[in-house]
Amino acid sequence: MAHDHQHLQADQLYPFDARGVARRFRHSAIFGALDSLRPGETMRFCNDHDPLPLLEQLRTRYGASVEISYVSRTPGEIVIDFARKG
16 A cells, blocks of 8 residues: 655644745745645644735635645744645
């Protein structure tokens, strides 16, 4: 039986710290990470600023298939969960 080593099981939380990604690559890296999530999986996104334009792009691109929830809005450390829906 073949196994996908990127996803061990559903309902897992995958960290994504955008602060370590060059600014010019951030949006494409985030889209790629979200595209690879399976239903029931969540990407926990951390950034140094509130990415409001990005969130609007995500809502347009994914609609209701990705739920966006703030975990923390501390200045300098914004944490957002992006949960892939079925």
